[in-house]
Amino acid sequence: MQTATAIIGQYYPVQSVIHRLDPRIKLLGSIVLMIIILCAHSYPMLGVEALCLLGITLCARIPLRALLSSIAPLSFIIIITALLNIFFVQGGTIYLALGPIIVSQDGISAALFLCCRLLLLLISGSMLTLTTTTLDISDACETLLNPLKRFGFPSHECAMIMGIALRFLPQFIEESRIIKDARTSRGAESPTQGGIKAITSRLIPLFTSAFRHADTLALAMDARCYHGGEGRTHLSPLKLATRDYISLGCMAAITAGSFLIGLIG
């Protein structure tokens, strides 16, 4: 039942050491990696993170095709950011000047660097959802947010909302495709031709459908006796194993190494 492709938010079920890691470690690891990537100001620092992500991908036994297809729907963010940098960052040698449009050396450098940074950010986010089920992610969130409970923060509810959002993400992407096809088959303009109006007319039916799904899902959860986190048990309770402590050590080493390279660079 397993395919070589995946869409963002979709779990990729294989047996691997990364899949077996405690979801709290994976969630923390993802957050730490993202912070390091956001703080990176040089290619060597990004290179360390890229190597690290390559290692994680290999250990997780995620095929390259599945990884790329999981981030493909968000590639427009990279393209838009790159274009903005090319046209708005100026300095150094000017390669092209057509009226107000100026493409300079600094613009291209900034665009390239940001592209690399965004790509690594998307991969690290995607790696979490590819290797961790949505319920595990929400359990991990709940455990990590539990200290805030004493201040009245609804940690269980927030984690459940996030888990369900991730569970329905592939379904909404699929429904968005169906709405697009339905519109195209009736001669509607594509978003690139119709602009904001075309995007809105795709989003409104998607929102309507989302509310309908939410309504039925809430009923189905009620029917299965859901009443919040109070008294709830777990099929696989979270428990840290030796491999999790080793991962924590690796994470600390990578963080230290990255910042050391940043300081030297």
Place this chain on the structure above:
Amino acid sequence: MDTRPALHFDDVSFTYDGTTFVLDGITFSINKGSTVGILGGNGSGKSTFAKLCNALLVPDQGCVTVFGRHTEDTTATYDIRSDAGMVFQNPDDQLIASLIENDVAFGPENLGVPTNQLRERVTEALASVGLQGFERTETAALSGGQKQRVAIAGVLAMQPKILILDEASAMLDPQGRRDLLDICRDLHQQGMTIIMITHFMEETLDFDQDIVLDKGSIALSGTPQDVLTQIDRLHELNLEPPFACKLSDALQQRGVPVHLHSTDAGLITDLKKLYTDSAQDALATSANPSMSKEELQ
């Protein structure tokens, strides 16, 4: 031994807007271990009926009891919901987790079933719907029929005594519908009370009782043979009688001496008998044209 009815509706009325009654003064009982089909056209009140059984809604007038427990009693809500498990129409909207085992375990986890019993319940529930070995499979990778079976397993893991299927077969292909009916038959043989809400009258042919709703009231009630053979009345209620009913009715109207049947098997037996009789007649007539049929016998 528990002699209380599995489900009892006592003069139940329900309205969403305070003026129009979706269900209006319904009274009936469903016995433990029986199979009941709830039929009706769109807007007849079928889904409201299902939600009232499961304490998702409580009646505005009258009372609903599940094994003697009133659905208005908020202290009994979770006991009622675990006793009367409910499967909805769209399998995609009722699967909460991305992995099958997590989804099946969702209900018992909410009931606080100890962790050491959860795995056993998941395995048993998946075996009941023929999905053993699928524990670590992703729900998104399943067909519509398989997803609906996972939804049923999710309810079975709560160990209910009543299974309510609210148009659960409506979005399935013919094979998916057959599988679903087979599962219902198996569960009924194990003693479970089955309530199937459906548009497809063929699905309730071997049930104990059929109830047809119309504009919130009971229009017809009785055995499938009694209910499904009332062809004109069913047409008035915007329902499509089973094929065997329509064919036997058409044959009767053309003078063919067959009984009105709700099942294909009954009609086939009648037609086979008719064919054998006429073949014997033809044989007798050709052997001795001067003798009557009575004389030959």
